Amino acid sequence: MLEPFTTAQARDAGLTPAGLRGPAVRREHHGAYVEAFIEPDLAVSIAAARLVLPADALLDGVSALQALGLDLGSPRPLRFVSAHPHQVRRPGIRVRRVRARPSAGPHPGSLGPVPALLAAAQELDLVELVAAGDWLVRWDLTTQAALVAAAAQHHGRGAVLARRASALVRDHVDSVRETRLRLCLVLAGLPEPEVNPIVSLDGRRIGRVDLLLRRWRVVIEYEGDQHRTDRRQWNTDISRHEQLAVTGATLVRVTGERMRHPRAVVALVVSALRAGGWAGPDPVFDEEWHRLFPSAR
Secondary structure, three states: OOOOEEHHHHHHOOOOHHHHOOOOEEEEEOOEEEEOOOOOOHHHHHHHHHOOOOOOOEEOHHHHHHHHOOOOOOOOOEEEEEOOOOOOEEOOEEEEEOOOOOOEOOOOOEEOHHHHHHHHOOOOOHHHHHHHHHHHHHOOOOOHHHHHHHHHHOOOOOHHHHHHHHHHOOOOOOOHHHHHHHHHHHOOOOOOOEEOOEEEEOOEEEEEOOEEEHHHOEEEEEOOHHHHHOHHHHHHHHHHHHHHHHOOOEEEEEOOOHHHOHHHHHHHHHHHHHHOOOOOOOOOOOHHHHHHOOOOO
């Protein structure tokens, strides 16, 4: 059997209870199995879960977003929503009960991207939720305006957070790390940077930068490992940074290691802003900021 199967289906196929406990079979969920050679992944786990859940169950919240390809949040438990009259309790699966079954999204058996994001507000923090919204907008699965409108009509757990997050979602964000860096600055009270704009000099395109505080000529680049290990990318970066220097821009380069100390990253950007003439207030690191951006110990 290449597809997940239930205990009853195993019995009909001649597989004994001892066989279900043997090395050739892996239990994916209580009452649902797959052959052991099948690589475990989200799609297999979801397919197995559907065998033991009410027929109306739809993928919900974080799980629905992960099924679309978003790499954010915990893979377990699998989240579903159902209008089934009885509570469903199975290890590794959480079923949210509602009075009326929501409409499925464009992907069969799953909530749509926007309702999934709103449901995910019950468990994601502000940065994660904005990153999820940025990702949905980046892949044309919704728009920032649609998220704001939907969040305004949303009620229940996570509604306030969803409204706040939707207002912070932006177009053209390429990665979760860009969202995290942007919010690290904005939530500390710094001016909001442009996201992935194209910079030009004397009418000649220099290239795209990650974040730009144009008024103060501050460019912020997140340097992932591919910038270091890819020779072509590395040399392209060097050329672009040299051309940016000609414009009088101050370049702040941020790495994963630097983001382990987010307060120091904010300080670097503040210093660059001050050099560019920014006269705003000092950053504010409140309790929420420290919770969202903990420093490595």
